[in-house]
Amino acid sequence: MKQIIVTGSRGQIGTELVTELCSRYGPEKVIATDLGTHTDFKCEFVELDVTDRTSVFNIFSRVSPGTVFHLAGVLSARGEEQPETAFNVNLNGTKNVLDAAISSGTERFIFPSTIAVFGPHTPKKNVAVDTITRPVTMYGITKLFCEQLAEYYSRKGMIDARGIRLPGIISHRTPPGGGTTDYAIDMIRSAVARRKYTCFLKKDTRLPMMYMPDAVNALVKISEVGSSSLLHRTDFNVSAFDFTPGELETELLRHFPGFEVTYRQDARQAIADSWPASVDSSCAEHEWGFAPQFDMQRMVSDMILNLRPLVKEGRSAQT
Ligand SMILES: NC(=O)c1ccc[n+]([C@@H]2O[C@H](COP(=O)([O-])OP(=O)(O)OC[C@H]3O[C@@H](n4cnc5c(N)ncnc54)[C@H](O)[C@@H]3O)[C@@H](O)[C@H]2O)c1
Structure with missing residues (x-):
């Protein structure tokens, strides 16, 4: 088996994905990359800014990976505060990673897209994969473009690209990096720490969500499935449940x-x-067996179980 490169590995999802990849395939098979230097990973870590095209090409030509999980990105809320950075990282960075992967003969490009590719003209409930996608945020615009660019290269036979449109991801290990669904994590952390919470969304704002173990499983699963079962490529909707701040x-x-x-x-x-x-995940269920294990109640119980010791140690809770 060839090695795997992960970009954006120090983020909310990357830290947990790298841990899973190391235990599944062995740390020697995984190369984690990101801005900065410090990590607790068992595998090799390489400092890499995906907007630096030369450095991206250097690492891909040195490693010749079989698969890249391209997680580096600037999320929705931060992207609206810093649209130029979001454009550069999400669009130019993704183009650099795709080009370097293709030139080094990488077989698979795995990409977490997002429900932000939808927009106000999209139907609201149980949204299908193939529907109106007219995003109004820089984050959504760049992610939609990258879905389509990766699919274009895939259709041309240059790389096998696969992508899932993640909903809000809830987790306890690494603080989220500036998304709109971060409120859910903040609210749970506040409850465990016995603090009051001020929510930045209205009480009745319903959004699709998923617990981290299901997100990591989905990324690994779509990276492993054979190509013949896939009718879609880079735009699978996936979600486990939906709720409002009031329901949480x-x-x-x-x-x-x-x-x-x-x-x-x-x-x-x-x-x-x-x-x-809410989104309709049935294409992912039928084409590659997406099957989330956590509903909202189980997710909340598990989050509390994992956050309680941190609060006791005084390492609680600020995201
Ligand atoms: N967390 C969610 O709820 C969610 C939902 C949908 C999609 N996604 C997607 O999943 C991916 C990972 O998200 P996350 O939640 O872990 O985000 P995060 O903000 O926690 O992590 C993103 C990582 O990208 C890195 N990064 C930023 N600019 C970079 C650059 N120029 N070069 C290299 N690395 C850079 C950051 O250092 C960070 O470690 C993103 O592409 C995001 O769009 C996340």
């Missing part, structure tokens, strides 16, 4: 009676309002 508050009150949430929306409300409330 109610669920947390079952565990922490007296937990207090106030609602004060900010600029992220407009981003959330442009996204669907």
Whole structure:
């Protein structure tokens, strides 16, 4: 088996994906890359800015990986604050990684896209894969372009590209990096730390979500499945459940009676309002066996179980 390169490996998803890849294939098979230097990974780590085309080409030609998981990105809320950076990292960075992967003979390019590719003209509920995609954020625009660019190279037979449109990902290990669904993690952390929480979305804003173990499994699974079963390529919708901040508050009150949430929306409300409330994952289920294990209640219980020791140690909770 050839080696695997992961970009953006120090982020919320990357830290957990790298751990899973190391235990599945062995640390010697994984090369984690990102900005910065420090990691706790068992595998080799290489500092890599994906906007630096020469460095991207250097590492791909040195390693000749079989697969790249391209996670480096600037997410929705940060992307609206810094649209130039989002454009550069998400678009130029992805083009660099795709070009370097193709030139080094990399077989598979695995890409987490996002529900941000949808926009206000998309139907709201149970949204199909093939529907209106007219995003209104820099994040959504760049991710949609990259879905289509990767699919273009795939159709030309230059690389086998696969992508899943992740919903809001909830996890306890690494703080999220500036997305619109981060409120869910912040609310759970606040409840566990017995703090009040001020939510930046309205109480009735419904969004699709998924727990980290299911997101990591989905990325690994789509990277392993044979090509013959895939009718879609880079645009699979995947989601495990959907809820509103009000529903999450109610669920947390079952565990922490007296937990207090106030609602004060900010600029992220407009981003959330442009996204669907729920998506239809049936193409992913039929074509490569997507099958999430966690529903909302199980996710909340597991988050609490994992966050409690951190709070006790005083390492709680600020994301
Ligand atoms: N977390 C979610 O809810 C979610 C939902 C949908 C899609 N995604 C996608 O999954 C991927 C990973 O998301 P995440 O939640 O781990 O994000 P994150 O913000 O936690 O991590 C992103 C990583 O990219 C790195 N990065 C930024 N600029 C870079 C550059 N120029 N060169 C190299 N690395 C750079 C950051 O250092 C960071 O470690 C992203 O592409 C994102 O679009 C995430």
